[in-house]
Amino acid sequence: MRSAVLVFPGSNCDRDLAVAIRAVTGRAPEMVWHRDSELPQGTGLVAIPGGFSYGDYLRSGAMAARSPIMRAVIAAADRGVAVLGVCNGFQVLTEAGLLPGALMRNAGLSFVCRTVGLRVETGQSMFTSAYREGEDIALPVAHHDGNFQADAETLDRIEGEGRVALRYTGAVNGSARGIAGLLNDKGNVFGLMPHPERAIEDAHGNRDGRRLFEGLLEAVG
Amino acid sequence: MKARVFVTLKPGVLDPQGKAIHHALEGLGFAGIAGVRAGKLIELDLAEETQDAEIEAMCTRLLANTVIENFRIERA
Numbered sequence: 044m045r046s047a048v049l050v051f052p053g054s055n056c057d058r059d060l061a062v063a064i065r066a067v068t069g070r071a072p073e074m075v076w077h078r079d080s081e082l083p084q085g086t087g088l089v090a091i092p093g094g095f096s097y098g099d100y101l102r103s104g105a106m107a108a109r110s111p112i113m114r115a116v117i118a119a120a121d122r123g124v125a126v127l128g129v130c131n132g133f134q135v136l137t138e139a140g141l142l143p144g145a146l147m148r149n150a151g152l153s154f155v156c157r158t159v160g161l162r163v164e165t166g167q168s169m170f171t172s173a174y175r176e177g178e179d180i181a182l183p184v185a186h187h188d189g190n191f192q193a194d195a196e197t198l199d200r201i202e203g204e205g206r207v208a209l210r211y212t213g214a215v216n217g218s219a220r221g222i223a224g225l226l227n228d229k230g231n232v233f234g235l236m237p238h239p240e241r242a243i244e245d246a247h248g249n250r251d252g253r254r255l256f257e258g259l260l261e262a263v264g
Numbered sequence: 265m266k267a268r269v270f271v272t273l274k275p276g277v278l279d280p281q282g283k284a285i286h287h288a289l290e291g292l293g294f295a296g297i298a299g300v301r302a303g304k305l306i307e308l309d310l311a312e313e314t315q316d317a318e319i320e321a322m323c324t325r326l327l328a329n330t331v332i333e334n335f336r337i338e339r340a
Binding site: 101102105109137138143144145147148149150151152190192193217 | 277278280281284325326327329331332
Protein backbone atom coordinates (compact mmCIF):
# COMPACT_ATOMS: atom_id res chain seq x y z
CA MET A 44 0.00 0.00 0.00
CA ARG A 45 1.39 3.38 -1.01
CA SER A 46 0.43 5.96 1.56
CA ALA A 47 1.03 9.61 2.31
CA VAL A 48 1.06 11.39 5.66
CA LEU A 49 0.40 15.13 5.47
CA VAL A 50 2.57 17.47 7.50
CA PHE A 51 1.34 20.93 8.48
CA PRO A 52 3.18 23.45 10.62
CA GLY A 53 2.08 22.37 14.09
CA SER A 54 1.36 18.71 13.27
CA ASN A 55 2.78 16.57 16.07
CA CYS A 56 1.45 13.06 15.43
CA ASP A 57 2.77 12.80 11.88
CA ARG A 58 5.72 10.65 12.92
CA ASP A 59 3.56 8.40 15.13
CA LEU A 60 1.20 7.85 12.22
CA ALA A 61 4.09 7.08 9.86
CA VAL A 62 5.62 4.61 12.34
CA ALA A 63 2.26 2.85 12.78
CA ILE A 64 1.60 2.64 9.03
CA ARG A 65 5.08 1.28 8.42
CA ALA A 66 4.77 -1.25 11.27
CA VAL A 67 1.50 -2.65 9.94
CA THR A 68 1.94 -2.36 6.18
CA GLY A 69 5.69 -2.88 5.93
CA ARG A 70 6.04 0.23 3.80
CA ALA A 71 6.89 3.70 5.03
CA PRO A 72 4.52 6.45 3.88
CA GLU A 73 5.64 9.51 1.97
CA MET A 74 5.63 12.60 4.17
CA VAL A 75 3.88 15.36 2.21
CA TRP A 76 4.32 19.03 3.12
CA HIS A 77 1.26 21.29 3.26
CA ARG A 78 2.58 23.60 0.53
CA ASP A 79 2.85 20.75 -1.97
CA SER A 80 0.03 20.75 -4.47
CA GLU A 81 0.13 17.09 -5.53
CA LEU A 82 0.09 13.72 -3.80
CA PRO A 83 2.72 11.16 -4.82
CA GLN A 84 1.70 8.98 -7.80
CA GLY A 85 -0.38 5.96 -6.83
CA THR A 86 -1.22 7.07 -3.29
CA GLY A 87 -3.85 4.65 -1.95
CA LEU A 88 -4.17 6.14 1.53
CA VAL A 89 -3.87 9.73 2.70
CA ALA A 90 -3.46 10.08 6.47
CA ILE A 91 -3.96 13.46 8.15
CA PRO A 92 -2.27 13.51 11.55
CA GLY A 93 -3.11 14.98 14.92
CA GLY A 94 -1.55 18.10 16.32
CA PHE A 95 -2.25 21.80 16.24
CA SER A 96 -1.95 22.73 12.59
CA TYR A 97 -1.33 26.46 12.17
CA GLY A 98 -1.58 26.80 15.95
CA ASP A 99 -5.34 26.13 15.79
CA TYR A 100 -5.70 29.76 14.64
CA LEU A 101 -9.25 30.90 13.78
CA ARG A 102 -10.69 27.39 14.38
CA SER A 103 -9.03 23.98 14.77
CA GLY A 104 -8.22 22.70 11.30
CA ALA A 105 -9.54 25.80 9.50
CA MET A 106 -6.24 26.94 7.99
CA ALA A 107 -5.02 23.45 7.14
CA ALA A 108 -8.29 22.71 5.33
CA ARG A 109 -7.52 25.58 2.90
CA SER A 110 -3.86 24.71 2.31
CA PRO A 111 -2.61 23.77 -1.20
CA ILE A 112 -2.24 20.02 -0.45
CA MET A 113 -5.86 19.77 0.68
CA ARG A 114 -7.08 20.63 -2.81
CA ALA A 115 -5.26 17.51 -4.00
CA VAL A 116 -6.69 15.49 -1.08
CA ILE A 117 -10.25 16.59 -1.89
CA ALA A 118 -9.74 15.58 -5.54
CA ALA A 119 -8.26 12.22 -4.43
CA ALA A 120 -11.20 11.61 -2.06
CA ASP A 121 -13.58 12.25 -4.98
CA ARG A 122 -11.72 9.54 -6.94
CA GLY A 123 -12.26 7.11 -4.07
CA VAL A 124 -8.79 7.21 -2.49
CA ALA A 125 -8.91 6.33 1.23
CA VAL A 126 -8.51 9.35 3.51
CA LEU A 127 -7.99 8.95 7.26
CA GLY A 128 -8.07 11.94 9.61
CA VAL A 129 -7.01 11.46 13.21
CA CYS A 130 -7.82 14.09 15.86
CA ASN A 131 -6.70 17.38 14.26
CA GLY A 132 -7.02 15.43 11.00
CA PHE A 133 -10.72 14.88 11.76
CA GLN A 134 -11.09 18.62 12.39
CA VAL A 135 -9.38 19.32 9.05
CA LEU A 136 -11.78 16.94 7.25
CA THR A 137 -14.88 18.67 8.64
CA GLU A 138 -13.44 22.12 7.89
CA ALA A 139 -12.64 20.98 4.34
CA GLY A 140 -16.22 19.82 3.86
CA LEU A 141 -15.20 16.18 3.33
CA LEU A 142 -17.19 15.26 6.45
CA PRO A 143 -20.29 16.98 7.84
CA GLY A 144 -20.60 18.75 11.19
CA ALA A 145 -18.00 20.55 13.26
CA LEU A 146 -15.71 19.76 16.19
CA MET A 147 -16.15 22.27 18.96
CA ARG A 148 -14.52 22.96 22.32
CA ASN A 149 -15.03 20.01 24.72
CA ALA A 150 -18.18 20.46 26.77
CA GLY A 151 -16.18 20.36 30.02
CA LEU A 152 -13.72 22.94 28.59
CA SER A 153 -10.80 20.75 29.65
CA PHE A 154 -8.22 19.11 27.45
CA VAL A 155 -9.03 15.39 27.69
CA CYS A 156 -6.02 13.05 27.62
CA ARG A 157 -6.75 9.45 28.54
CA THR A 158 -7.75 6.08 27.13
CA VAL A 159 -11.48 5.88 26.42
CA GLY A 160 -13.92 3.10 25.68
CA LEU A 161 -15.39 2.95 22.17
CA ARG A 162 -17.94 0.82 20.38
CA VAL A 163 -17.35 -0.19 16.77
CA GLU A 164 -20.78 0.50 15.26
CA THR A 165 -20.07 -0.86 11.80
CA GLY A 166 -17.63 -3.37 10.40
CA GLN A 167 -18.78 -2.47 6.89
CA SER A 168 -16.04 0.00 6.02
CA MET A 169 -12.47 -0.26 4.84
CA PHE A 170 -11.41 1.36 8.12
CA THR A 171 -13.30 -0.96 10.47
CA SER A 172 -13.51 -4.25 8.54
CA ALA A 173 -11.00 -5.93 10.87
CA TYR A 174 -13.22 -5.26 13.91
CA ARG A 175 -16.40 -7.06 14.88
CA GLU A 176 -19.55 -4.98 14.67
CA GLY A 177 -20.59 -4.02 18.20
CA GLU A 178 -17.12 -4.76 19.56
CA ASP A 179 -15.93 -2.66 22.50
CA ILE A 180 -12.38 -1.38 22.14
CA ALA A 181 -10.21 1.19 23.91
CA LEU A 182 -8.08 3.92 22.32
CA PRO A 183 -6.27 6.98 23.65
CA VAL A 184 -7.69 10.45 23.10
CA ALA A 185 -5.86 13.76 23.56
CA HIS A 186 -7.86 16.78 22.47
CA HIS A 187 -9.45 20.07 23.43
CA ASP A 188 -11.86 20.37 20.50
CA GLY A 189 -13.47 16.97 20.07
CA ASN A 190 -17.09 17.85 20.73
CA PHE A 191 -18.79 16.78 17.49
CA GLN A 192 -21.89 18.79 16.65
CA ALA A 193 -24.26 18.91 13.69
CA ASP A 194 -27.92 19.79 13.26
CA ALA A 195 -30.50 17.12 14.15
CA GLU A 196 -31.32 16.43 10.50
CA THR A 197 -27.66 15.75 9.68
CA LEU A 198 -27.26 13.57 12.77
CA ASP A 199 -30.33 11.51 11.80
CA ARG A 200 -29.04 11.14 8.26
CA ILE A 201 -25.52 10.00 9.17
CA GLU A 202 -26.92 7.59 11.76
CA GLY A 203 -29.44 6.24 9.24
CA GLU A 204 -26.71 5.73 6.65
CA GLY A 205 -24.58 3.78 9.12
CA ARG A 206 -21.78 6.35 8.95
CA VAL A 207 -21.18 6.66 12.69
CA ALA A 208 -18.46 4.00 12.84
CA LEU A 209 -17.15 4.69 16.34
CA ARG A 210 -19.04 5.84 19.41
CA TYR A 211 -17.78 6.69 22.90
CA THR A 212 -19.15 4.28 25.50
CA GLY A 213 -18.95 6.95 28.22
CA ALA A 214 -18.94 10.75 28.53
CA VAL A 215 -15.76 12.21 27.00
CA ASN A 216 -16.25 15.59 25.37
CA GLY A 217 -19.96 16.27 24.89
CA SER A 218 -20.13 14.96 21.30
CA ALA A 219 -23.65 14.72 19.91
CA ARG A 220 -24.84 11.11 20.24
CA GLY A 221 -21.38 10.12 21.45
CA ILE A 222 -19.93 10.30 17.94
CA ALA A 223 -16.20 9.56 17.97
CA GLY A 224 -15.59 8.49 14.37
CA LEU A 225 -17.48 9.32 11.18
CA LEU A 226 -17.45 8.07 7.58
CA ASN A 227 -18.35 10.04 4.46
CA ASP A 228 -21.23 8.91 2.24
CA LYS A 229 -18.99 6.80 -0.02
CA GLY A 230 -17.17 5.25 2.95
CA ASN A 231 -13.66 6.18 1.77
CA VAL A 232 -13.13 9.12 4.15
CA PHE A 233 -12.95 8.51 7.89
CA GLY A 234 -12.36 11.01 10.67
CA LEU A 235 -11.95 10.06 14.32
CA MET A 236 -10.85 11.84 17.48
CA PRO A 237 -9.15 8.82 19.15
CA HIS A 238 -5.59 7.93 18.15
CA PRO A 239 -5.34 4.42 16.66
CA GLU A 240 -1.65 5.03 15.90
CA ARG A 241 -0.97 5.18 19.65
CA ALA A 242 -2.31 1.66 20.22
CA ILE A 243 -0.21 -0.50 17.90
CA GLU A 244 2.33 -2.36 20.07
CA ASP A 245 2.01 -4.09 23.44
CA ALA A 246 4.31 -1.41 24.84
CA HIS A 247 1.55 1.14 24.11
CA GLY A 248 -0.73 -0.55 26.62
CA ASN A 249 -3.05 -2.05 24.03
CA ARG A 250 -3.13 -2.91 20.34
CA ASP A 251 -6.72 -1.98 19.51
CA GLY A 252 -5.63 0.59 16.93
CA ARG A 253 -3.62 -1.90 14.92
CA ARG A 254 -6.61 -3.52 13.22
CA LEU A 255 -7.70 -0.22 11.69
CA PHE A 256 -4.49 -0.20 9.65
CA GLU A 257 -4.70 -3.97 9.01
CA GLY A 258 -8.20 -3.50 7.58
CA LEU A 259 -6.96 -0.66 5.39
CA LEU A 260 -4.06 -2.73 4.12
CA GLU A 261 -6.50 -5.50 3.20
CA ALA A 262 -8.90 -3.08 1.46
CA VAL A 263 -6.41 -0.83 -0.31
CA GLY A 264 -3.88 -3.59 -1.05
CA MET B 265 -11.69 50.90 3.72
CA LYS B 266 -12.16 48.95 6.91
CA ALA B 267 -14.68 46.22 7.53
CA ARG B 268 -15.43 44.42 10.73
CA VAL B 269 -16.67 40.85 10.69
CA PHE B 270 -18.51 39.59 13.77
CA VAL B 271 -18.56 35.81 14.03
CA THR B 272 -21.00 34.35 16.54
CA LEU B 273 -22.24 30.88 17.35
CA LYS B 274 -25.65 30.07 15.92
CA PRO B 275 -28.52 30.13 18.40
CA GLY B 276 -28.91 26.74 20.00
CA VAL B 277 -25.25 25.78 19.55
CA LEU B 278 -23.80 25.06 22.97
CA ASP B 279 -21.11 27.60 23.90
CA PRO B 280 -18.92 26.12 26.65
CA GLN B 281 -16.67 29.20 26.55
CA GLY B 282 -19.60 31.57 27.09
CA LYS B 283 -20.78 29.38 29.95
CA ALA B 284 -17.38 29.53 31.63
CA ILE B 285 -17.31 33.34 31.29
CA HIS B 286 -20.80 33.44 32.77
CA HIS B 287 -19.71 31.43 35.80
CA ALA B 288 -16.60 33.58 36.24
CA LEU B 289 -18.67 36.79 36.18
CA GLU B 290 -21.00 35.36 38.81
CA GLY B 291 -17.95 34.36 40.82
CA LEU B 292 -16.93 38.03 40.82
CA GLY B 293 -20.29 38.88 42.34
CA PHE B 294 -22.09 40.20 39.24
CA ALA B 295 -25.73 39.24 39.42
CA GLY B 296 -28.60 39.23 36.95
CA ILE B 297 -26.70 37.74 34.01
CA ALA B 298 -29.13 35.65 31.97
CA GLY B 299 -26.54 34.29 29.56
CA VAL B 300 -23.17 34.86 27.91
CA ARG B 301 -22.18 33.99 24.34
CA ALA B 302 -18.62 34.48 23.13
CA GLY B 303 -17.72 35.29 19.54
CA LYS B 304 -14.95 36.77 17.42
CA LEU B 305 -14.32 40.15 15.87
CA ILE B 306 -12.12 40.21 12.77
CA GLU B 307 -11.03 43.58 11.37
CA LEU B 308 -10.16 43.73 7.68
CA ASP B 309 -8.22 46.53 6.03
CA LEU B 310 -9.41 46.41 2.43
CA ALA B 311 -8.96 48.14 -0.90
CA GLU B 312 -11.58 50.88 -1.38
CA GLU B 313 -13.20 49.11 -4.32
CA THR B 314 -13.82 45.82 -2.44
CA GLN B 315 -17.35 44.67 -3.12
CA ASP B 316 -19.76 43.43 -0.44
CA ALA B 317 -20.00 40.09 -2.24
CA GLU B 318 -16.26 39.62 -1.90
CA ILE B 319 -16.30 40.24 1.85
CA GLU B 320 -19.19 37.84 2.14
CA ALA B 321 -17.20 35.20 0.24
CA MET B 322 -14.29 35.68 2.67
CA CYS B 323 -16.72 34.95 5.49
CA THR B 324 -18.32 31.86 3.99
CA ARG B 325 -15.06 30.37 2.69
CA LEU B 326 -12.86 30.94 5.73
CA LEU B 327 -13.74 33.42 8.45
CA ALA B 328 -16.88 31.62 9.67
CA ASN B 329 -17.75 27.95 9.79
CA THR B 330 -21.37 28.24 8.70
CA VAL B 331 -22.17 24.80 10.12
CA ILE B 332 -22.05 26.33 13.61
CA GLU B 333 -21.47 30.06 13.17
CA ASN B 334 -23.24 33.15 11.85
CA PHE B 335 -21.44 36.26 10.67
CA ARG B 336 -22.29 39.91 10.31
CA ILE B 337 -20.31 42.42 8.25
CA GLU B 338 -20.02 46.05 9.28
CA ARG B 339 -18.33 48.45 6.84
CA ALA B 340 -16.63 51.38 8.49
